[in-house]
Amino acid sequence: MPDRFEILHKDLAGRIGRLSTMHGTVETPALMPVVNPHLPLIPPSELQEMGADMIITNSYIIHQDPALKIQAIERGLHDLLGFSGPIMTDSGAFQLSVYGDIDVSPLEILNFQFAIKSDISVPLDIPTPPDVTRERAQSELQITEERLVQAASLERSGLLACPIQGSTYSDLREKAGRFARDLPFDVFPVGGVVPLMEAYRYRDLVDVVTAAKKGLGSGRPVHLFGAGHPMIFALAAAMGCDLFDSAAYALYARQDRYLTVHGTGKLEEMSYLPCCCPVCQEHTLKELMDSPQKTRLLARHNLYVSLAEMKQVKESIREGSLWDLLETRCRSHPRMLDGLRRLAHQGSWLETLDSANKSTFFYTSTEAALRPEVMRYARRIDRISLQGNVLITDDSQADTAGFAHVLHFKPPFGPYPAELAETYPFNAEVPEEADGAAIEQAVRNAKDLMRANPEAKFSIRLRREGIEERIGGTNGI
Numbered sequence: 001m002p003d004r005f006e007i008l009h010k011d012l013a014g015r016i017g018r019l020s021t022m023h024g025t026v027e028t029p030a031l032m033p034v035v036n037p038h039l040p041l042i043p044p045s046e047l048q049e050m051g052a053d054m055i056i057t058n059s060y061i062i063h064q065d066p067a068l069k070i071q072a073i074e075r076g077l078h079d080l081l082g083f084s085g086p087i088m089t090d091s092g093a094f095q096l097s098v099y100g101d102i103d104v105s106p107l108e109i110l111n112f113q114f115a116i117k118s119d120i121s122v123p124l125d126i127p128t129p130p131d132v133t134r135e136r137a138q139s140e141l142q143i144t145e146e147r148l149v150q151a152a153s154l155e156r157s158g159l160l161a162c163p164i165q166g167s168t169y170s171d172l173r174e175k176a177g178r179f180a181r182d183l184p185f186d187v188f189p190v191g192g193v194v195p196l197m198e199a200y201r202y203r204d205l206v207d208v209v210t211a212a213k214k215g216l217g218s219g220r221p222v223h224l225f226g227a228g229h230p231m232i233f234a235l236a237a238a239m240g241c242d243l244f245d246s247a248a249y250a251l252y253a254r255q256d257r258y259l260t261v262h263g264t265g266k267l268e269e270m271s272y273l274p275c276c277c278p279v280c281q282e283h284t285l286k287e288l289m290d291s292p293q294k295t296r297l298l299a300r301h302n303l304y305v306s307l308a309e310m311k312q313v314k315e316s317i318r319e320g321s322l323w324d325l326l327e328t329r330c331r332s333h334p335r336m337l338d339g340l341r342r343l344a345h346q347g348s349w350l351e352t353l354d355s356a357n358k359s360t361f362f363y364t365s366t367e368a369a370l371r372p373e374v375m376r377y378a379r380r381i382d383r384i385s386l387q388g389n390v391l392i393t394d395d396s397q398a399d400t401a402g403f404a405h406v407l408h409f410k411p412p413f414g415p416y417p418a419e420l421a422e423t424y425p426f427n428a429e430v431p432e433e434a435d436g437a438a439i440e441q442a443v444r445n446a447k448d449l450m451r452a453n454p455e456a457k458f459s460i461r462l463r464r465e466g467i468e469e470r471i472g473g474t475n476g477i
Contacts, residue, residue, distance in 0.1 A: 011322040013240035021086040021119040032056040034247035041250040044083035060092025077116040088120035123151040125163040127192045137167035159186035170211035177215020194226035202339030230309035234329045253299035262332040277304035320358025344370035361428035369412040369437035373425040382452035411438035414445030
């Protein structure tokens with residue numbers, strides 16, 4: 001139902017949107033804390049007070065507990081958990097992935113989710129793990145899609161999720177996305193990816209998610225199952241993920257692990273609490289470690305950090321600086337940098353989704369040479385029509401007499417009309433010493449421009465040594 005999701009702002013493939021549910025509208029990207037229906041570490045009402053607008057819980061666990069099952073049917077899911085906002089329910093696919101089988105049919109668990117008034121119900125898909133044989137991935141994807149067709153035919157009052165599977169086969173993920181976009185679903189989770197994140201295989205994660213996104217198209221809300229660590233939010237949002245679920249805030253707390261946007265610390269190895277959340281403001285490290293409420297307090301810190309990072313991601317999308325945040329976050333771990341570089345090589349796809357008007361472009365890494373803004377200019381540079389004498393220079397004091405056109409030169413863009421110097425993206429802040437990737441792209445653009453204007457006579461006067469020769473000198477390529 002396209003009218004359930006409205007996109008407000010865009011940056012890269014990320015967006016700020018509004019998702020409408022039975023129990024209210026949620027602004028995305030949004031983090032859904034995972035709530036254990038048996039023993040929530042933080043009561044759901046407190047999660048709401050902390051800023052969680054939506055939560056996720058496991059309908060299979062509720063269904064298998066006779067007392068909880070009766071209460072959920074009689075009182076409804078929201079009254080059972082004490083949470084008035086939207087609640088998403090998982091179907092038991094996680095238990096299926098761990099134990100190999102669960103004692104409930106796909107239709108039974110889906111109808112149960114409908115009965116307890118879940119805001120977003122999830123059919124029981126087959127969560128195929130990474131690196132299985134192609135035959136297994138295809139077979140399990142076929143079973144999932146058969147179940148999805150059956151689920152789509154059922155009457156419901158809430159939203160219905162359509163999991164995208166396919167293991168680590170990008171073509172299967174894209175095919176599954178195309179299959180899903182033609183069915184009447186509302187939210188599209190990318191599943192089977194938790195093992196990739198646990199193994200820090202962020203490059204493979206980028207392949208899986210972008211393939212699914214290409215199949216789905218750009219207008220549908222996407223949920224990245226199991227993406228609960230704040231260090232990954234910027235990368236996932238840049239790929240176009242809108243909903244995230246976090247059990248990490250609680251799981252890590254039970255292991256005395258302290259979340260930050262840069263990684264995870266162990267309390268016994270720390271000397272300070274480098275955070276300004278209420279927990280860290282009100283406790284010293286020793287007080288936290290000695291507290292009988294240590295696990296609960298640490299869970300609150302972990303969630304505060306996670307919710308704050310999601311707000312930072314949204315602010316970056318709104319102001320058009322998501323790439324800058326992404327570069328910062330992806331330098332917290334070498335494997336995260338692998339993910340950034342793989343996403344950078346999706347520049348042509350990102351360019352079709354990215355907004356053309358943003359705040360100032362900051363060039364801070366070699367990956368920025370593949371930013372959508374750079375790719376967009378490279379693709380359009382042959383639209384510049386030139387005749388007569390043309391000067392390409394990076395010297396603002398250069399003598400321009402006798403030239404019909406003056407082009408400024410700035411890596412990674414290369415030559416561009418002087419009249420555009422104060423406009424985005426040519427007002428970019430770049431290092432005085434350009435790196436190899438920026439120079440290579442700039443030289444490539446210069447050559448393409450000269451080829452597109454064979455009747456013009458080009459003169460190149462650059463202060464940067466060696467670039468003139470690479471471009472081809474006066475009136476040559």
